[in-house]
Amino acid sequence: MMLAAWFAVLCPFYVLAQFGISGKVTESEKGSVLAGATVRIKQNGKVAIADKSGNYNFNNLSTGNYTLQVSFIGFEAQEKNVHLDTDKELSFSLKPSAFLGEEVVVSTTRAGNKAAATFKDIDKETITKNNFGQDLPFILNNTPGVVVTSDAGAGVGYTGIRLRGSDATRVNVTINGIPYNDSESQGTFWVNMPDFASSVDNIQIQRGVGTSTNGAGAFGGSLNIQTTASEPEAYAELNNTYGSYNTWKNTIKIGTGLIQNKWSFDGRLSRIKSDGFIDRASSDLKSYFLSGAYHGKNDLLRVNVFGGSEKTYQAWNGVPEAKLRNDKAALLTHYLNNKGQLYFTKEDSLNLFDANNRTYNQFLYKDQTDNYQQNHYQALYARSFSEHFSFNGALHYTTGKGYYEEYKNSQKLSKYGLDNVVINGTTISKTDLIRRRWLDNNLYGLTYGFNYTPESNLQFTLAGGYNQYRGKHFGQVIWAKFASNGDNDRHYYDNKANKDDFNTYLKVNYSPLASLNLFADLQYRYINYNILGTDKNINQINLKDQLKFFNPKIGASYFINPNSNFYASFSIANKEPSRDDYINADAGKLPKSERLNDLEAGYRLKTETLNLGANVYGMWYKDQLVVTGKVNDVGEYYRQNVDDSYRLGIEMDASYIFSKYFSVLANAAFSKNKIKNFVEFIDDYDNGGQIENKYKNVDISFSPNTVVAGELVFTPVNAFALSWQSKYVGKQYLDNTQNDKRKLDGYLTNNIRLAYNWQLKGTKNINIAVLVNNVFNKKYESNGYTYSYYAGGLVTENFYFPQAGTNFLLNVNLRF
Structure with a gap:
């Protein structure tokens, strides 16, 4: 429409x-x-x-x-x-x-033009014009089937992305073919790499299983990112952004261009600061990117060193529904139900009742922050031995260390391995305290790929990777009102996790006819995972699991002419459980791995004015892990395997150039996402235990049936462009019961982007751009969570993450 x-x-x-x-x-x-x-x-x-x-x-x-x-x-x-x-x-x-192209670095993990896969390529120009300092998910927001969210409400700090309803733990992310997903949680934390988009050359988004790649299994899709490629001429660039909520981005980029047609060096420094839309949800982010390359006629060597540090005030708890709706009677009931659980002090109470209903943040402690630093080291090498045979590979090392700090009221000393305190004959078993939960981890390994083309119509690719993860998890109490026998350096819990991940895959492309391309892609993956020590509840952990997966893929593309083709593919993917799935499972039990059968079929057309893609898909899951409300034998909630669930959908993506003045881009995703049989577990505080409720054919949580986006671009002169962006996201359920009292309402947002380019003496280009987000000040929430319990009847608590109203970002970029 x-x-x-x-x-x-x-x-x-x-x-x-x-x-x-x-x-x-x-x-x-x-x-x-x-x-x-x-x-x-x-x-x-x-x-x-x-x-x-x-x-x-x-x-x-x-x-x-x-x-x-x-x-x-x-x-x-x-x-x-x-x-x-x-x-x-x-x-x-x-x-x-004269030298090997940069694209060879990611060639083994990407879908080519003839691939029978559903994908979209995002070029540097598109990334640059949408880069105002927000995290990478917001730059990808107007691509098919994507839904994004921001804890702080304005796209800076902790952000999330869902693809076809699948969260970040199910979206495979690689940077130059090297895995970026956290090895244990399998999530992606873009806050650790602020302004990374300024060092990205292009991105390929594959929806569905896609082609074989390195790292975590793609259960919703994959993001294949290639970083900065060398430019032929030397350059310097100053990029500055200022916007709402005291948001600043300052970026410096330099590059030597090609030296003696062989060497090149590029660098970037960035700083982003923002107060955030949500109260106290501030971000202080810094990052860097350094790259040097040798370009030979037949080989390419590139070394990348990049990383970032972040200090982000927590906005993780959201806004209670009664507060958000300005329902004073319901808010009082919520307060009374949670007094002593969420609200302890007079300050907590005043904050709950007096704060703005859309910017409320439960946390008041001044250092309630997340702090983390991450550094990446990559050595990428590619060589063409002949016109038939080539190689590309990489060595990589990632190190990360950080903690989040929390003020906790009325904590049992025994939960921290501390003795009770006796003062004047009175035994004290609880205390207020400040704790830090630490992660100190390393990931290192290699990737490789061999390409052999014996004939013009036949190509073989043998590729894969081996990665080792070593993670330390521990907690400290750095202050306590009653310190007992603790001290600042003591670890009240401490565990180590080791994960070895090996995969290899063989891809074959064969064209028996000029108009027909057939492919097969066979991947073997082996995982060895173990955790030893004590968890955050100081329970002993000794977990070991070994998994072996076979992930086959087959497909075909038929070309009507060079501009258009049909394709179809069938793929199988397997995925290991996450760290929390292992730790929170009942003692002595291991969660099952998940399995996905993915069928994709589509049509692509590319002419001088029209670029069109349309596809249908079916994704059938076996043993998908979902939240049910079930608790384990020590009272921790955990995800359970559900036998059968599926996603069916149709997606469309088009761009059309009307004239030299007007063009339009639009995409739409319509889907049906169901769990066939679902059992909900609700705590019964009246009688003890849990109550079970059974459901059939319910919607999968956070899976909107409709996602539509469009952009109208007006270019009256070459130097000026005006864009109007619109996006609609349908309603989403907060859990898997398809209960309309536990949902996110659908929302329509509109943005305006203006950009003007000109030149002054001494500069190559000056660009000034303005992004006005949510121009109609739509009040909406893009994320949330829910839980229910019986206490004198059924009580349901919903929490939401409001997004900012009308806000702006002004960017000035000078290139020399």
């Missing part, structure tokens, strides 16, 4: 042009045609793909000056200018690249 409305509004602006440009793309040494070469008109963004004879064609162009850019993997890009006042013929002869 949204897309149709845009078409109706813009049709009067579309005027049929009069002339055309056509030609052929060949390679300079042998004169053979380069079928599949991309030809782009710089002024209006129109794209043509060279056909099997190397020919391209643009029609309906008005009189004027145009710049045509031609690119093809393995060849140097070329530009030509043309003045159009009649039909023109313009051919290109491309030279082979």
